[in-house]
Amino acid sequence: MAESSNSAAASGPAQSAASTSAPKPSNPAFRMLGMPNLRMKLPSRNWMIFFTITGSFAAAVIYDRREKRRAQQKWGDLVAHISKEHLPIEQTRRKINVFLSAPPGDGIRVARDHFKEYVKPILVAAALDYQIIEGRREGDIRAGYAERIRKWRRKAGEPSTVVEDPTVEDVVFAARTQMGVIEEPGPKGDLVIGRHTWKEYIRGLHEGWLGPLDPPPPPPPTEEPAPAESSTPAAETSSETKEGDANAPEQEKKEEKPAKPVGPTPAYISTSDYSSQPLPRTIPQTLSGSVPIAFPHILGFLNTPIRLYRYLNQRHMAESVGRDVAAIVLASYSRPYHSGAGSSDASPVSDDTLGNTTYEQQTVLEEEEKEWHKSVHHKDEANPDKEREWLDDIVIDPRLASRMHRFSVSPEEEARAQRIRDGQEYILGQERPVPVSFWKRMWVKYGYGEDEETLRRKPILGNLDEE
Numbered sequence: 001m002a003e004s005s006n007s008a009a010a011s012g013p014a015q016s017a018a019s020t021s022a023p024k025p026s027n028p029a030f031r032m033l034g035m036p037n038l039r040m041k042l043p044s045r046n047w048m049i050f051f052t053i054t055g056s057f058a059a060a061v062i063y064d065r066r067e068k069r070r071a072q073q074k075w076g077d078l079v080a081h082i083s084k085e086h087l088p089i090e091q092t093r094r095k096i097n098v099f100l101s102a103p104p105g106d107g108i109r110v111a112r113d114h115f116k117e118y119v120k121p122i123l124v125a126a127a128l129d130y131q132i133i134e135g136r137r138e139g140d141i142r143a144g145y146a147e148r149i150r151k152w153r154r155k156a157g158e159p160s161t162v163v164e165d166p167t168v169e170d171v172v173f174a175a176r177t178q179m180g181v182i183e184e185p186g187p188k189g190d191l192v193i194g195r196h197t198w199k200e201y202i203r204g205l206h207e208g209w210l211g212p213l214d215p216p217p218p219p220p221p222t223e224e225p226a227p228a229e230s231s232t233p234a235a236e237t238s239s240e241t242k243e244g245d246a247n248a249p250e251q252e253k254k255e256e257k258p259a260k261p262v263g264p265t266p267a268y269i270s271t272s273d274y275s276s277q278p279l280p281r282t283i284p285q286t287l288s289g290s291v292p293i294a295f296p297h298i299l300g301f302l303n304t305p306i307r308l309y310r311y312l313n314q315r316h317m318a319e320s321v322g323r324d325v326a327a328i329v330l331a332s333y334s335r336p337y338h339s340g341a342g343s344s345d346a347s348p349v350s351d352d353t354l355g356n357t358t359y360e361q362q363t364v365l366e367e368e369e370k371e372w373h374k375s376v377h378h379k380d381e382a383n384p385d386k387e388r389e390w391l392d393d394i395v396i397d398p399r400l401a402s403r404m405h406r407f408s409v410s411p412e413e414e415a416r417a418q419r420i421r422d423g424q425e426y427i428l429g430q431e432r433p434v435p436v437s438f439w440k441r442m443w444v445k446y447g448y449g450e451d452e453e454t455l456r457r458k459p460i461l462g463n464l465d466e467e
Helices: 002-021 030-031 045-084 109-127 140-155 170-180 195-210 236-245 248-256 301-311 315-330 352-355 366-371 411-421 436-446 450-458
Strands: 095-101 129-135 188-193 289-293 333-337 406-407
Touching: 045 109, 045 315, 045 411, 095 109, 095 140, 095 195, 095 236, 095 315, 109 188, 109 411, 129 140, 188 315, 195 289, 195 366, 289 315, 301 315, 315 406, 315 411, 333 436
Parallel strands: 095 129, 095 188, 188 289, 289 406
Antiparallel strands: 333 406
């Protein structure tokens, strides 16, 4: 009796443990469908860490891209009414100049991607024409913009000895002029992307308006030492002479080919000569408005946390750039650049005035210079006096600074943009469309359905076969 009670007592906990560890029977309905018996349990600690990190990063990216699209949609809807305006057949759309160049230490592709990502959607929403002026190395924007101003001055009637070759733009402009096609009346503007491009833009502006129209004389050639006389036999000399006579035509052909320029054309005027140069008679009282666009760009493996932070906060960049691009597209409000002092055109400008006055053009996007690659800050040891547009300080002439102005969004347009974001308003002259559910949009996009706008434009044909 004692043994049986002990065995029963020992078998009791074992049976209870086996009963608790035994899997629960699956649902008969699910078993008939062939579904397995899934045992739900929490993941392990390592899987929880993995899901938390990846889920948080994915949620941050999704939220940032959604807010980025909302910001671009807000500024795009603010200027979209311009695309609905009808132009006469003899007018072309207003054109905006876009200046972009390769950032210091990187290629031109990064600047193009920045333009396509933040600037182009606003220009496309307004259906405005734009012309991109690119620079692949330091000094290209300065030389190109200065040449455009000099070309405009020559066409305005200023005397010059330079003979210009007709370009494709000149041929197109002459053909449109013969047909009576003119540009749309309205203010134009310049979009300048990045601090490095802005410094070249300001330098080219001063060089074009204050510099001469004719290129400066080339530097004198350096004298090379004469080769030492060699004591060669007469037979070798005669053979070399014959070979030289045979190869003379080929050498002449090689000498006829002009040498390709290695870099941009040198500046026509130095920054120290601004005050001594008079203003040309063709300069307008107000220059075309400009808008500097932020272009933060940082390189290096150690700067990965900063680059990751900016990758997750693109919505702030889209908001800032969208506001600046919308300002130049609307062109309804502009202000002069702030300055500490100024001078009239008649009074000469002294060097002390240029040095003591701080203009807004000198401090625009100045924080970007701290993030430039260290290789850009090294000057050429062989030629330390060489001008560096990216490293040298910006020198502003007060006579040109007073003629420059910057486009900005008016308070009324800013309030309307906020109402568009809140859903209270829409594009001027249009009603907000009825919201479409997510499943219907997916069916129209990936299925066989058609949206109501497409069905409304679809022609209705009658019974052509009389069936």
